[in-house]
Amino acid sequence: xxxxxxxxxxxxxxxxxxxxxxxxxxxxxxxxxxxxxxxxxxxxxxxxxxxxxxxxxxxxxxxxxxxxxxxxxxxxxxxxxxxxxxxxxxxxxxxxxxxxxxxxxxxxxxxxxxxxxxxxxxxxxxxxxxxxxxxxxxxxxxxxxxxxxxxxxxxxxxxxxxxxxxxxxxxxxxxxxxxxxxxxxxxxxxxxxxxxxxxxxxxxxxxxxxxxxxxxxxxxxxxxxxxxxxxxxxxxxxxxxxxxxxxxxxxxxxxxxxxxxxxxxxxxxxxxxxxxxxxxxxxxxxxxxxxxxxxx
Ligand code: PDD
Numbered sequence: 001x002x003x004x005x006x007x008x009x010x011x012x013x014x015x016x017x018x019x020x021x022x023x024x025x026x027x028x029x030x031x032x033x034x035x036x037x038x039x040x041x042x043x044x045x046x047x048x049x050x051x052x053x054x055x056x057x058x059x060x061x062x063x064x065x066x067x068x069x070x071x072x073x074x075x076x077x078x079x080x081x082x083x084x085x086x087x088x089x090x091x092x093x094x095x096x097x098x099x100x101x102x103x104x105x106x107x108x109x110x111x112x113x114x115x116x117x118x119x120x121x122x123x124x125x126x127x128x129x130x131x132x133x134x135x136x137x138x139x140x141x142x143x144x145x146x147x148x149x150x151x152x153x154x155x156x157x158x159x160x161x162x163x164x165x166x167x168x169x170x171x172x173x174x175x176x177x178x179x180x181x182x183x184x185x186x187x188x189x190x191x192x193x194x195x196x197x198x199x200x201x202x203x204x205x206x207x208x209x210x211x212x213x214x215x216x217x218x219x220x221x222x223x224x225x226x227x228x229x230x231x232x233x234x235x236x237x238x239x240x241x242x243x244x245x246x247x248x249x250x251x252x253x254x255x256x257x258x259x260x261x262x263x264x265x266x267x268x269x270x271x272x273x274x275x276x277x278x279x280x281x282x283x284x285x286x287x288x289x290x291x292x293x294x295x296x
Contacts, residue, residue: 003080004115007072010080013115022111024093025047026100028145031055032091034117035074036237040083042074043237043272047200052090055141061094063110073114081116087238090114091144123265125245125257126162126234130223131155133166133173139195152176163234165226165247170193172221175234178242180221181205183231183260188216201235201268208267241265 002013023029027135033052036043049065056063095108135148152164153176164176172191174180179202181190188209190202209216226232230253232244241264243257 002116004113005077006113007111010076016112016113018111019096021098021100022093022096023104023108024091024111024144027102028143028147029059029104030091030093030111030140030144031059031061032089032144033092033142034237035088037074037078037086038081038272039085040078041073042071042078042088044200044204044275045071045074048090048237049198049202051142051198052092055143056092058141058142059094061092061110063092063112065092077114077116081118084264087117088114089117093144122238123240123242124162126242127160128163128165128175128228128232128234128244129161129248130167131164133168135166137195139173139197140193142197148178163257163266167223169237170222170224172223172226175236176197178234178236178239181233181235181241182221182226182229183233183258184225184229186215188214188246188260189219189221190216191221192218199237200233201237201240204271205235205241205264205268208271209264212267214264224241226252229253231260233261233264241268 004013004016006016006018007012018025020026031052035045035048035050046067049067049070052258053064056065070090074090077088078086089111090165093111094104095110097105097108115126128155131152156162156164156176163178165180166173166176172180172182174191174196179190179196179199181188181202190206206216206218225248232247232252234244236242236243243261244252245255245257246252
């Protein structure tokens, strides 16, 4: 039986209940994280909780996720799941209010929910389509209000693709559930953090590329420049770094995962091994170990 966590209790999933007056249900008034777990260890939990706490603050939800408490909760869910490779879903809404009002009442307690999501999709070659980015202007908040993202991925699926790359004012922003990197020769570009989610995988990969002296820049990427890309990668907590094989039906490079991607994924996965064990999980800094001699 899949065990979930809800407001201080560990319950079988079919016994977990949330009120219909929960502001998450009525307004989508909440935030979430997806945290990978590998070999029974939570990956970058410190970075996920830091982002979650900053989002809670941005929404003025009066709750702070303590590292130790959430390590214990999520580790127990992973253990009950049997370890291995999986992802944790963690959601906090503003909570239950006795009447429906856009304005929240004082004293409402947040609803805290976590579960193991299975399976972890893992890294794979992706086919993408481009779509206009019609979302609101606060995409840096990892809000549970994901209607636009749902519509983009439904449309991608309808067109036989795996993900949608979003375009605003002629510039790439991000994927419906991923960040994007584009490789031109020896240069790697990724859109700057304006109106996109500051992905944890993006942040770690950028740091690793810099450490390995790859010429990597945060720059606006005009959508028409995708046609001359040698490689395109998508990043996300469950995807890690995934190669894009085709955009709108046109092959990227030779239509195969590229050598730069292979190297970047190798660095990333080696880094996960080094960081595994959670020794440095209390730090808010990425703490990427220096290049040589660290195993990266
Ligand atoms: N999505 N951009 C968007 C819009 C996302 O939804 C995600 C992740 C990312 C990548 O962020 P990170 O590297 O922190 O996972 C970028 C998650 C996994 C989801 O909604 O399921």
